[in-house]
Amino acid sequence: MKHLLSTADLDAATAIEILDTAAEMASVSGREIKKLPTLRGRTVVNLFYEDSTRTRISFEAAAKRLSADVINFSAKGSSVEKGESLKDTAWTLQAMGADAVVIRHPASGAPHRLANWVTGSVLNAGDGTHEHPTQALLDAYTMRSRMGRLDGLHVAIVGDVLHSRVARSNVLLLNTLGAKVTLVGPPTLIPTDLNTSVQLNYDLDAVLPQADVVMMLRVQRERMTDSYFPSAREYSRRYGLDGARLRRMPSHAIVMHPGPMNRGMEITPEVADSPRSTIVEQVTNGVSVRMACLYLLLGGAR
Amino acid sequence: MTDILIKGARVLGGEPADLLLRDGRIAEVGTGLTAEGAEVVDATGLVALPGLVDLHTHLREPGREDAETVYTGSRAAALGGYTAVCAMANTSPVADTAGVVEQVYRLGQEAGLVDVQPIGAVTVGLAGERLAELGAMADSAARVRIFSDDGFCVADPRLMRRALEYVKAFDGVIAQHAEEPRLTQGAQMHEGDVSAKLGLTGWPAVAEESIIARDVLLAEHVGARLHVCHVSTAGSVDIIRAAKARGVRVTAEVTPHHLLLTHEKAESYDPVYKVNPPLRTNTDVQALREGLRDGTIDIVATDHAPHAAEDKECEWAHARPGMLGLETALPIVLDVLGEQWDLIAERMSRAPARIAGLDGHGNDLVAGAPANLTLIDPTTRWTVEPTGLASLSHNTPYAGMTVPGRIVATFLRGVPTVLDGKVQK
Structure with a gap:
């Protein structure tokens, strides 16, 4: 594995290897001295064209716990604002000897383009409305540690699927790992042409009693002004997860959210803060999974 | 303006014929044509299209x-x-x-x-x-x-x-x-x-x-x-x-x-x-x-x-x-x-x-018509190279593709703009 651009590129064995490696990394994160010498002398660049404090610090923590040198490159106030192209930025990073570039970009496919222009590894940390592979991996890791398995698990992904890179990466990875996925949301926020590998249901209440995992997606309020749905209140009534709906889920079922949450929109505080919610665990697991990805991409396994 | 005598072109893929281009028009179409002082273009095997x-x-x-x-x-x-x-x-x-x-x-x-x-x-x-x-x-x-x-x-x-x-x-x-x-x-x-x-x-x-x-x-x-x-x-x-x-x-x-x-x-x-x-x-x-x-x-x-x-x-x-x-x-x-x-x-x-509404173009290649035509070698296949194209830009979606048919010559009102696959200006 040279790059991590899409979860579609991961076969089951590779995905499981990442999750198993992440479990080993988690034990490091539990120690008092949370550091391994594995990537000493290697340079990891965090190239962020979008503000995303949580993802950036997660990758930064992961790289630092593996003793890599970390360079943070934020598009704000940089050469990018002066009009530098992605290709020129790529060459600059190349010239500085970046072994891995972690890229977050508002344009779908930007990491694929970058991979043509650098010799190091490229990690997609979220590209436009395309994919967010490490989020899907940390979600799978979280499901596996909570539920003990992924094969045969019924996962409902609820909300703005159309614009969600988290949903895309999760659908692909969960299919590979044998889970059954149902997409739930208003028809306006579901792509018009879906592959047949997923179920589709516009009725959240019909799906909840059969779900082992309910993954709520962030819904941007701006979608309302684009007529994807009439109002935030109507959205919450039809697709928001509140206490009453939580109680209709099987007792073993868990609630996930990639964050940041819109409390009161797609999820109520009662649900977000309940013991059934894995939201904080997901953040913790994110560091371990990203450590595993960096480790495996930078040849740590060989 | 030099007269041009195209020898043996298959007009619209038909039987080989000669075309004499004179004063911006097709003066004659036939077989075995000769014309003193004319520049002869050997079009054997080539297809002529308007x-x-x-x-x-x-x-x-x-x-x-x-x-x-x-x-x-x-x-x-x-x-x-x-x-x-x-x-x-x-x-x-x-x-x-x-x-x-x-x-x-x-x-x-x-x-x-x-x-x-x-x-x-x-x-x-x-x-x-x-x-x-x-x-x-x-x-x-x-x-x-x-x-x-x-x-x-x-x-x-x-x-x-x-x-x-x-x-x-x-x-x-x-x-x-x-x-x-x-x-x-x-x-x-x-x-x-x-x-x-x-x-x-x-x-x-x-x-x-x-x-x-x-x-x-x-x-x-x-x-x-x-x-x-x-x-x-x-x-x-x-x-x-x-x-x-x-x-x-x-x-x-x-x-x-x-x-x-x-x-x-x-x-x-x-x-x-x-x-x-x-x-x-x-x-x-x-x-x-x-x-x-x-x-x-x-x-x-x-x-x-x-x-x-x-x-x-x-x-x-x-x-x-x-x-x-x-x-x-x-x-x-x-x-x-x-x-x-x-x-x-x-x-x-x-x-x-x-x-x-371009009356001077799209005419059949018959005597009297404006001499606007092109000669194509249908048997040659060639590979598209972005930098090999004449355009200032290189954004062809066919890079590396092998395609049939090579333009050998083009004539605008009897004047060759392309000859032997090379543009004349």
Whole structure:
């Protein structure tokens, strides 16, 4: 594995290897001295064209716990604002000897383009409305540690699927790992042409009693002004997860959210803060999974 | 002007014949012709077609001379077998006045490789708000007959109706870029399973089809001529077929790339495949081919759209849409239709010349006709190299592809613009 651009590129064995490696990394994160010498002398660049404090610090923590040198490159106030192209930025990073570039970009496919222009590894940390592979991996890791398995698990992904890179990466990875996925949301926020590998249901209440995992997606309020749905209140009534709906889920079922949450929109505080919610665990697991990805991409396994 | 004696050319793929070109016309067609002092062109094994006519070319001058100029685009056209091209109006400044269309016209005359026929904008600045001075452009030295806001749709139905009606006074035609803008906000590629997978905003087929449906009804209502640019969907073909059956005065074009390439090309995220309208599905490609064969689609037009490297070597969403087309159009059409030379001549020369009102072009190669023709070697296959093309830009989607048919020579009013595959200016 040279790059991590899409979860579609991961076969089951590779995905499981990442999750198993992440479990080993988690034990490091539990120690008092949370550091391994594995990537000493290697340079990891965090190239962020979008503000995303949580993802950036997660990758930064992961790289630092593996003793890599970390360079943070934020598009704000940089050469990018002066009009530098992605290709020129790529060459600059190349010239500085970046072994891995972690890229977050508002344009779908930007990491694929970058991979043509650098010799190091490229990690997609979220590209436009395309994919967010490490989020899907940390979600799978979280499901596996909570539920003990992924094969045969019924996962409902609820909300703005159309614009969600988290949903895309999760659908692909969960299919590979044998889970059954149902997409739930208003028809306006579901792509018009879906592959047949997923179920589709516009009725959240019909799906909840059969779900082992309910993954709520962030819904941007701006979608309302684009007529994807009439109002935030109507959205919450039809697709928001509140206490009453939580109680209709099987007792073993868990609630996930990639964050940041819109409390009161797609999820109520009662649900977000309940013991059934894995939201904080997901953040913790994110560091371990990203450590595993960096480790495996930078040849740590060989 | 030296006389030219073409020996042994297969006119429209028929039996070998000789053609004598003299004083800008075809003086004689026959076998065993001789002419003292004439330059002899050995055309053994070559197919002769009337010079190709492109109804849809972006020459980028004035404004983006770093991407293409009238001169470099004319070279590309001649090398592609063209003797006339219609230059789209979306230059900078926009070709929405007699001054700008005359400038483009004159630049074409100076280049002297193909007849450059300017297309005028329908609305001032392509803004879709008020009509440009269509009559002034029609009366200018450029004698504009085709009007188009190409790149943008004339979306306002009332404005479209007025434009269609107004140009009837000088037998003009509105060439519509059919794209309902409200349905394509932020659109990046065909809306379908591939766009869903790639997370690129979809450009739904219905955005094209709804405008074409509206426009054929408008054209029918006011009895005007409508030309539909770059038809890209199966549904559009159906709408046009039905309109023609009712007698609506509508003509339509398809590009070579929509006849060959599909939306899966976007999976590379390489913006060389980004084009507007976007590459569609294989079902659409098959329907377009069928429409081209049965005449629902009248012509092949290139939508030759050169772009500077920095506008393509970037993120997909930031790239400009468009592809080169002039030098590869005939090979792609030959690949798609096979050696149906009469059909190719109809779709790439006669019909576009008729639509554009270019009397000197698209004529059968008989004695007395203007000597506008091209010679093609149908047996040679060649590999497309972006830097090997004459265009200033390199954004061809066919890089590395091997295609049939090589243009050997092109003649504009009896003067060779291309000989032995080399442009003469």
